[in-house]
Structure formats: structure tokens, C-alpha cells
């Protein structure tokens with residue numbers, strides 16, 4: 001039996017998907033894992049380093065990997081999930097880079113963009129030579145994006161964007177931003193929320209990096225200001241009309257999160273198991289004590305269950321039948337489970353558990369962001385509540 | 396455009412050194428692991444063939460002889476970018492020694508060559524399991540081809556292959572006419588990761604399976620029974636004992652030196 005794959009879930013993974021996963025695992029371990037603790041500790045991951053990472057990720061084929069055409073690899077959704085798992089086993093910041101680029105930005109252009117927009121941006125985004133960001137959240141509108149204040153006013157055939165966006169991953173280094181704003185026609189009448197492909201060198205676009213984060217420190221987060229950003233008619237995503245569009249992008253990224261957090265959990269479990277087997281107290285390895293064994297059993301089973309759930313959702317997605325509510329169920333179940341594993345692992349490591357010498361507290365802190373972004377845990381609870389009862393309780 | 400020249404890379408499927416080993420095979424002559432993979436030393440040969448192909452005008456085929464699972468070694472090479480694979484597989488091959496293996500491989504090379512020509516044969520410098528390093532030489536002998544071994548650099552110009560071989564005392568540059576058998580070292584290049592596109596494309600690449608009958612070899616000529624030097628038994632080595640721990644109380648250096656001297660390391 002493999003203590004790190006208690007339920008033999010590897011046997012559920014197709015050969016091609018396993019080969020893809022192996023590449024990500026090796027890349028993560030060799031190229032990124034040694035540098036992540038330093039980035040996290042100093043919170044000094046630079047825009048240039050992100051660009052370098054993106055090019056490496058792109059050359060492997062990780063960016064937009066499960067999209068088809070335009071330089072994308074066209075893998076299964078399950079393979080994409082497994083890639084997220086391996087990336088987050090290194091750090092959620094790395095996984096966030098891939099989620100935002102592939103599932104939010106590239107997916108938005110692929111799904112809702114014009115052919116010209118796809119041709120212009122997707123190959124470069126897939127190669128990692130261009131970086132994208134996704135601006136939905138505002139300082140006053142997080143869980144309730146429908147209330148957003150950013151506007152896109154029609155002026156002749158142009159659009160003029162006005163507003164601010166908050167908590168935008170890679171906002172201050174992106175080459176292109178997908179910006180969501182309430183449309184306003186020439187008579188000043190509000191219309192549906194629309195999405196725009198905004199080159200970040202357009203006059204009026206500016207971004208400031210957000211500091212003092214104690215989570216996702218190996219990832220750049222920014223506030224965007226859109227001050228009369230004038231765009232030509234062809235900057236709008238033609239197929240994205242209404243809030244359903246950005247929310248469907250989030251469904252895509254969230255699918256990766258359901259897998260990703262199990263990578264963080266696996267990493268914590270693995271470290272805790274090694275530690276428990278070597279740390280001696282009262283003349284025995286602490287793994288010999290029943291209380292520690294109970295913790296290890298809980299962690300191993302939680303990682304197995306969460307990964308099994310993720311794989312099941314992967315199968316549904318590959319079959320084309322996955323529902324948004326099922327992805328919500330995945331995030332609802334797996335993020336708290338991963339947090340619990342991280343906290344339990346933290347306790348097994350004792351004092352060492354609070355240092356950055358081990359990845360555990362880093363994962364634990366990162367998971368606090370994951371619990372909140374891509375729809376907070378509470379919002380997914382309400383989504384499930386609405387699905388189960390038919391009664392929405394959001395407001 | 397001219398027909399591409401054809402390089403055949405001979406690769407081996409070996410036990411994963413990191414995997415669990417068991418020794419309880421029916422005839423207890425085989426070390427089994429749950430996991431196997433493309434021999435790391437053969438990755439260098441595949442990489443060298445791929446960079447030849449990237450320079451233009453070459454088509455890369457990989458061949459392996461081994462049981463069904465050995466197909467994984469071919470798939471890995473296809474994922475890295477090779478164009479096609481040949482899997483030589485036959486029940487009767489179980490337990491074949493190096494002499495038998497070289498006879499089978501030679502027959503496969505002849506068949507490959509008959510079907511479309513063979514301009515270059517590449518091998519790793521040894522397998523990571525048996526580690527005998529004899530196959531390239533045996534193969535060259537059987538095929539009547541020149542052999543240049545342990546290449547740490549390789550280039551092809553026209554019908555000539557030029558390699559560099561580094562020994563402890565000298566660096567040699569050796570030329571040979573093509574076709575030739577060349578074995579490469581782990582210094583020759585840095586094997587690439589398969590890219591996602593490579594992995595996806597590999598699913599559609601052709602892999603041909605050849606049996607002994609396809610190669611015109613009688614089962615009795617190979618296998619354990621025909622082996623010149625059969626392995627009669629394999630058993631597990633006892634685990635290594637605990638190391639000696641020297642506590643440094645100011646005399647640690649001296650104790651360390653005494654230990655090394657006692658073990659005849661210094």
C-alpha cells in the first residue's frame with residue numbers, strides 16, 4: 001500500500017493524464033519549489049519573475065491547457081485539474097497564476113471573444129509571452145458583483161471605462177486585462193454587464209500593487225483604476241452579455257481549485273507524516289502515539305476523499321455534464337477539508353510548524369485566500385442551499 | 396523536398412530505481428518493480444536524435460524489446476517528440492541474455508532498414524538496470540556496421556558522423572561513415588521534458604509491434620533456455636546497517652579521520 005495514495009486513486013487516472021501530471025510535478029519540484037519559500041517570506045516576487053515563470057509554464061503547455069486551438073494543448077479537463085493539484089502542492093500562488101491566465105482570461109476570450117480577439121491574444125497568452133488579469137471584484141462589491149459601480153459608457157462607436165477594481169491577481173504586471181463593467185448607452189440608460197479586452201497600456205489604465213498580505217504572498221495582487229479608458233468598438237467581448245459570463249469564467253477556475261487545494265493538503269500530509277516518523281519524544285517517534293496516528297489517518301482519508309471528489313467532477317466535466325452547483329459542492333467540501341489537514345499537520349510539526357522552514361503554515365495561510373476568492377465559502381453554501389431547496393437566500 | 400534520413404534509437408524499459416522491488420517471480424530470475432520507465436541513460440539518445448531532427452531532414456523512430464509494459468518507454472520517447480515506435484515483444488523473449496537481445500535487435504534493425512533505410516543507430520551508454528554496455532558493440536558486430544561509443548558530442552555532415560569522446564586523459568574526436576552505431580553518454584545533452592503538446596500528439600503516433608515470427612527468429616534461439624549466461628537466482632541484499640554517528644565534542648574531526656582511515660578511504 002502507498003501511504004501517500006491510500007485509496008489507490010492513481011489507478012483512476014488515464015495514462016495520458018498521468019503523463020501530463022508527471023511533467024507538472026517534475027517542473028514544480030525542480031523549477032519552482034526551491035524558490036517559493038523565499039518569495040513567500042519576503043513577499044518580493046517581482047513582475048519580471050512572474051513573466052519568466054509564465055514563459056516556462058507556457059513552454060510546457062500549461063497555460064490554457066484544456067482549451068482547443070490557438071496554441072493551446074487541448075488536454076482533458078481532468079488533466080487540467082491534476083495540473084492545478086500539482087501546482088498548488090508547490091504553492092497556491094503558482095496555481096493562481098495558471099488559474100487566472102488559463103481559466104479566467106484565456107477562457108473568457110476563447111468562449112466570449114471575437115475571432116480577431118482570439119487570434120490577437122490567445123497564442124501569446126498560451127505561450128506566456130503575454131500576461132492577463134481578470135477584473136471583476138470591486139472594493140465595495142465582492143460577493144455581490146451585480147452591484148458593481150464600474151461603467152462602460154458608449155460614446156459614438158467607442159466605449160469609455162470608468163471605475164476601480166480591487167484584489168486583481170497580476171493586475172500590476174498584466175499586458176491585457178479582462179474588465180467587467182456595467183454598460184451605459186448614449187442616452188445614459190444602464191444596460192447589461194459587459195466584458196472588455198483592455199490592453200493595459202491604454203491611456204487611463206493604472207494599477208497599484210496591494211501590500212501587507214499575509215496569504216498568497218508568492219502572487220502579485222493589485223488595485224486597478226480605470227480613468228476614462230477609451231476603447232474602440234471591437235474591444236468588447238461580443239458574446240458576453242450579463243453577469244452570467246464572468247461567473248462562468250469563475251466556474252472554470254473554481255474547478256481547478258477543487259483539485260488544487262488537495263495538492264496543498266497532500267503536501268501538508270506528506271510533510272507531517274515524514275516529520276512524525278522522525279521526530280522523537282519520550283524515546284519514540286511521535287508517529288507511534290495513538291493521537292498522532294489518529295491525525296495521520298484523518299489527513300490521509302481527507303486527502304483521498306477530496307481527490308476522489310475532484311476526479312469525479314473531472315470525469316463529469318470531460319463528459320460535458322458538469323453543473324455549476326457541482327463545482328460549488330467541490331469547493332464547499334475541499335477547501336475546508338484542506339484547511340483542516342493543514343492545521344492538523346501544523347500541530348504535528350509543533351514549534352517547527354509555525355516556521356517557513358516547512359511548507360505547512362504557508363499552505364495554511366494561502367488556503368485562507370482560497371476559502372474567500374472564486375466565491376466565498378458562504379456564497380457556495382447558499383448556492384447549494386438554493387439548489388437543494390429551490391429557495392435562494394442570498395439577499 | 397528530399398526524403399528524410401532515418402535514425403533509429405534503441406531504448407530500454409527498466410525498473411524505476413525509486414520503486415518497490417520484489418523478487419518472487421516464478422523462476423526467481425527477475426527483479427520486478429511495480430513501476431518501470433524509459434531508462435534515463437536512453438533519454439540522452441532520444442534527445443540527441445530529436446535535436447538532429449530539429450536541425451532538419453531526419454525522422455526519429457524508437458525501438459524497444461520487452462514485455463507489454465515496455466510500451467511505456469516508447470510512449471515516453473514519442474511524448475518527447477519521436478515520430479514512430481517499434482515494440483519487439485514476444486512471450487518467448489523472457490529471460491533473453493545480451494547475446495540473444497543483440498540478435499533480436501539486429502534482426503529488427505535489418506527489417507527497419509529494409510522498409511525505408513536506416514542512416515544512424517543511437518543507443519544510451521548502458522542500461523540503468525543490467526548496466527552491461529555491450530549491446531551497441533554486439534549489434535554493430537552483427538550488422539557489420541562501424542561502432543563509435545560513449546559520444547559526449549555528436550554531429551552529422553553528409554555521410555559522416557563525428558563524435559567527441561572524453562576519457563580521463565584525453566579527448567578524442569572520432570569520425571565514422573554512416574550508417575553507424577553510436578552510443579551516447581549522459582554528458583551529451585540535457586533531455587527535454589515532454590511538452591503537453593508532445594504528450595497529446597503522442598497518442599496519435601504509430602507504434603508497430605513485431606513478434607519473433609515477424610523477425611524470422613525461432614523461439615528456441617532466445618529466452619532463458621537459450622541464454623549463454625543465464626541468471627539462476629536473484630535474492631535481496633540485506634539492508635545496510637546503521638551508520639556510525641560521531642558526536643562533535645571538539646574531537647569530531649579526529650574521530651572522522653580515524654573512521655575514514657579504518658575504512659581505508661584515506
Ligand SMILES: Cc1cc2nc3c(=O)[nH]c(=O)nc-3n(C[C@H](O)[C@H](O)[C@H](O)COP(=O)(O)OP(=O)(O)OC[C@H]3O[C@@H](n4cnc5c(N)ncnc54)[C@H](O)[C@@H]3O)c2cc1C
Nearest residue numbers: 134135136137142143167168169216372373374376378394
Ligand atoms: C489574494 C486575492 C486575489 C484575488 N484575485 C482576484 C482576481 O484576480 N479578480 C477578481 O475579480 N477578484 C479577485 N479576488 C477577489 C475575491 O474574489 C473577493 O475577495 C471575494 O469575492 C469576496 O469579496 P470581498 O472580499 O469583498 O468579501 P465580501 O463580499 O465583503 O464578504 C465578506 C464576508 O461576508 C460574507 N457574505 C457576503 N454576502 C453574504 C450573504 N449574502 N450571505 C452570507 N454571507 C455573506 C462573505 O461570505 C464573507 O464571509 C481576489 C481576492 C484575494 C484575497
